[in-house]
Amino acid sequence: MKTLPVYMSDPEDKVTATTDARFTARSATEPLHQKSDEVLITLFQNGDRNAFRALVERYQERVRNLVFSIFQDGDLVNDMAQDVFIKAYEGLRNFRFQSSFYTWLYRITVNRCRDELRKRKVRKLLSLQSLLESSDKELIERLSVEPRDKEMQEIISKTLQALPDKYRIPVILKDINGLSYEEIAETMQCEIGTVKSRLSRARSMLRKTLRPFIEEM
Amino acid sequence: MKRLPKRNLSKLLTQYVDGELSVDQERELMEYVRADEEAAKDLAELRAVKGIVAKQEPLPPDRGFWARLSTELDRREGQQENLLPFPRRLVPVFAGLGVVAIAVIGFLVFQNRIPLTDYFSEQSQRVQKAYEENVLRGSLLPVFDRIDKNQVLQFALFGTLPMDASAQSTLRVDESAEKGYRIDVGKPTSGSEPPVTVSELVREVDPSATQLQVIDSLLDFGRKKIETSVFVGSDQVVAIDPNLPRLNRAILSSIAACLEPPQRVRFERFLQARNAPYMLASFEGQPEKPERIYDVFKRSHHPDRFLVMTPDTLVLAEVELNLDSLREAAFRLAGERSGIQLQVNAVLQGFAQRRLTHSWRFVQQNSGFDIQADSDVVSIRVPSRVGFDHTEFKEVVVRPRFPRIPSTLSPKGGPSFNIRYSHGDSGTLFEMQIDSLMMRFFRNVPRGMTGFEDVDSIIEMGELRFGLPSDEEMHDQWRQVLRQHKVDFDTLREQIRKWMVVPSEKERVPKKRTAIKK
Numbered sequence: 001m002k003t004l005p006v007y008m009s010d011p012e013d014k015v016t017a018t019t020d021a022r023f024t025a026r027s028a029t030e031p032l033h034q035k036s037d038e039v040l041i042t043l044f045q046n047g048d049r050n051a052f053r054a055l056v057e058r059y060q061e062r063v064r065n066l067v068f069s070i071f072q073d074g075d076l077v078n079d080m081a082q083d084v085f086i087k088a089y090e091g092l093r094n095f096r097f098q099s100s101f102y103t104w105l106y107r108i109t110v111n112r113c114r115d116e117l118r119k120r121k122v123r124k125l126l127s128l129q130s131l132l133e134s135s136d137k138e139l140i141e142r143l144s145v146e147p148r149d150k151e152m153q154e155i156i157s158k159t160l161q162a163l164p165d166k167y168r169i170p171v172i173l174k175d176i177n178g179l180s181y182e183e184i185a186e187t188m189q190c191e192i193g194t195v196k197s198r199l200s201r202a203r204s205m206l207r208k209t210l211r212p213f214i215e216e217m
Numbered sequence: 218m219k220r221l222p223k224r225n226l227s228k229l230l231t232q233y234v235d236g237e238l239s240v241d242q243e244r245e246l247m248e249y250v251r252a253d254e255e256a257a258k259d260l261a262e263l264r265a266v267k268g269i270v271a272k273q274e275p276l277p278p279d280r281g282f283w284a285r286l287s288t289e290l291d292r293r294e295g296q297q298e299n300l301l302p303f304p305r306r307l308v309p310v311f312a313g314l315g316v317v318a319i320a321v322i323g324f325l326v327f328q329n330r331i332p333l334t335d336y337f338s339e340q341s342q343r344v345q346k347a348y349e350e351n352v353l354r355g356s357l358l359p360v361f362d363r364i365d366k367n368q369v370l371q372f373a374l375f376g377t378l379p380m381d382a383s384a385q386s387t388l389r390v391d392e393s394a395e396k397g398y399r400i401d402v403g404k405p406t407s408g409s410e411p412p413v414t415v416s417e418l419v420r421e422v423d424p425s426a427t428q429l430q431v432i433d434s435l436l437d438f439g440r441k442k443i444e445t446s447v448f449v450g451s452d453q454v455v456a457i458d459p460n461l462p463r464l465n466r467a468i469l470s471s472i473a474a475c476l477e478p479p480q481r482v483r484f485e486r487f488l489q490a491r492n493a494p495y496m497l498a499s500f501e502g503q504p505e506k507p508e509r510i511y512d513v514f515k516r517s518h519h520p521d522r523f524l525v526m527t528p529d530t531l532v533l534a535e536v537e538l539n540l541d542s543l544r545e546a547a548f549r550l551a552g553e554r555s556g557i558q559l560q561v562n563a564v565l566q567g568f569a570q571r572r573l574t575h576s577w578r579f580v581q582q583n584s585g586f587d588i589q590a591d592s593d594v595v596s597i598r599v600p601s602r603v604g605f606d607h608t609e610f611k612e613v614v615v616r617p618r619f620p621r622i623p624s625t626l627s628p629k630g631g632p633s634f635n636i637r638y639s640h641g642d643s644g645t646l647f648e649m650q651i652d653s654l655m656m657r658f659f660r661n662v663p664r665g666m667t668g669f670e671d672v673d674s675i676i677e678m679g680e681l682r683f684g685l686p687s688d689e690e691m692h693d694q695w696r697q698v699l700r701q702h703k704v705d706f707d708t709l710r711e712q713i714r715k716w717m718v719v720p721s722e723k724e725r726v727p728k729k730r731t732a733i734k735k
Binding site: 053056057060061064065068069074077078081082085086089153156157160171174175176180181196197199200203204206207210211213 | 224227228231232234235237262263265266267269270271272273274275276278279282283285286287289290293
């Protein structure tokens with residue numbers, strides 16, 4: 001452990017911080033947006049709110065797009081993303097660097113989305129508008145789309161939306177956000193084997209629906 | 218190459234597309250795919266699917282995201298800070314100080330536990346001693362030393378005893394599920410109960426010689442209990458046994474326990490005819506042996522503490538009684554009964570004035586007793602744990618009679634039925650007449666409502682319009698009674714539908730009567 005002078009984004013705010021090897025003398029002089037997640041977190045934990053701003057600006061679009069991919073609802077995105085970053089702000093002081101920041105942030109996002117999905121499910125049940133999601137047959141019916149009348153974007157959106165949550169989220173994390181299986185497992189707090197099975201099953205469902213477009217392509 | 222199961226192949230292809238296979242695994246899988254046309258097709262489709270999904274266009278960036286988030290964070294932090302009388306960062310310090318303070322206080326209390334316990338015990342004993350030595354000093358006289366068995370039976374039925382010859386004040390014991398056991402001392406209530414005699418009971422129940430002996434003995438026991446339950450002292454003190462409110466039910470339960478089932482039915486009729494506040498809820502079971510009845514009755518009632526009222530206070534105090542000397546004193550003071558009454562009145566008046574002008578509390582905390590007083594009556598609520606256990610005779614259930622709510626709509630004629638609504642140990646008896654019920658029902662049917670499919674609809678309306686309680690047991694009774702009186706629901710429903718379209722209010726009355734077949 002060593003004690004270093006840490007320069008905040010405002011040069012007048014000079015504090016002394018105790019940090020470890022993640023924090024180097026070089027990083028102290030870099031602009032915030034060039035610093036690594038770990039350094040920004042350390043700065044934030046030492047009281048630099050601008051470090052949190054840098055983290056938000058780095059990840060806000062990924063979080064917003066992840067939320068959008070899951071819900072396909074533009075109205076919801078900003079509120080949900082804001083909730084996610086508020087939670088991150090509250091929890092970041094106790095962040096122990098046991099996982100990468102973005103996996104941790106994705107986990108918060110996915111958990112927040114799950115909460116929302118649960119609420120929506122209850123509302124659906126109450127309004128008697130839900131469709132049964134149990135059998136493949138019904139699922140395929142739900143997945144069926146009218147290719148001639150829809151733009152590709154809408155088709156993808158509808159197709160993804162029709163997948164049950166437990167299959168949809170890993171597909172989004174993998175194909176849209178590019179997470180590895182290990183990171184998906186960490187984000188969703190499940191085993192890698194579960195991720196493999198769910199992805200395989202999800203792709204199989206998607207293939208059945210998207211086959212007409214695949215052939216066109 | 219050995220053919221892979223479809224499920225395994227699908228998993229492997231997915232992992233390949235996602236770039237999650239090792240180099241060796243990839244090589245093996247590619248060999249397999251080259252040899253299997255279907256696998257190659259699957260792989261192509263999977264790649265295409267992945268490509269399609271990944272094509273999702275990203276959202277346009279949100280430039281104002283941080284500004285909004287920052288405002289929200291400031292707002293939240295401001296809220297949290299305003300709640301605390303010190304900076305937030307000092308929360309752990311103050312929490313730690315709080316824990317230390319609690320630990321220090323706890324340690325000090327623990328160190329001084331013996332002196333503290335002694336102090337509270339001493340205070341309590343001092344108060345108790347003051348009452349027992351000073352307040353209760355002087356002679357005590359039993360208030361009810363001259364009651365006969367008829368009065369005991371009267372007490373058993375109604376829980377009331379006149380405290381003087383002119384019945385200017387009365388002692389009343391009462392119980393109900395909501396209010397618990399109660400002792401009221403004061404002016405008699407307006408609706409005085411009819412006089413009851415033992416000979417009337419004997420005529421109605423027709424007991425055998427043995428049963429008569431048991432009843433006689435029970436009334437005698439009861440007399441002795443009452444005699445030793447209420448005293449008045451020369452220093453304006455009234456002492457009451459807190460077990461008294463259960464005595465009347467104990468007498469009734471014991472009498473019922475010695476009877477045969479048909480005699481119990483007659484006993485219930487006897488109680489009902491006099492509108493007694495107790496009823497026999499079951500009649501089955503063999504009569505109990507006299508020895509057991511005496512045993513249960515005797516061991517149930519051992520007063521060790523009395524409620525002692527003065528014009529100022531009420532305490533629970535130990536009173537040592539020497540019944541022989543009490544009787545002797547009572548005999549000597551036979552000519553001073555009016556003096557006893559004066560004492561009682563003085564206590565009650567003092568209590569009432571105290572109540573009206575001061576706030577006071579029961580000296581012994583957590584005793585479960587509660588007291589209310591006005592200018593007419595002092596009412597003491599007694600915790601239910603004291604007194605006779607009336608569940609001793611399991612076959613014979615005596616419980617508070619349901620208050621009867623008579624139908625006020627159509628007092629004469631027509632079939633009627635009772636709806637008994639139980640709640641715990643008490644309940645209500647609704648007396649309803651089919652005609653009046655139906656009339657009222659029809660009158661209250663909202664225009665346009667046609668969903669009366671069965672008796673449940675009627676019941677729902679009953680709940681809705683008459684405020685009757687909702688209860689499965691009650692619903693069953695409704696069904697039974699309505700069926701007994703042959704209320705034809707098809708006719709009824711048709712009638713309601715016809716009636717719905719008749720605009721005139723006057724036309725409703727004759728029509729609704731036709732709905733009921735008698």
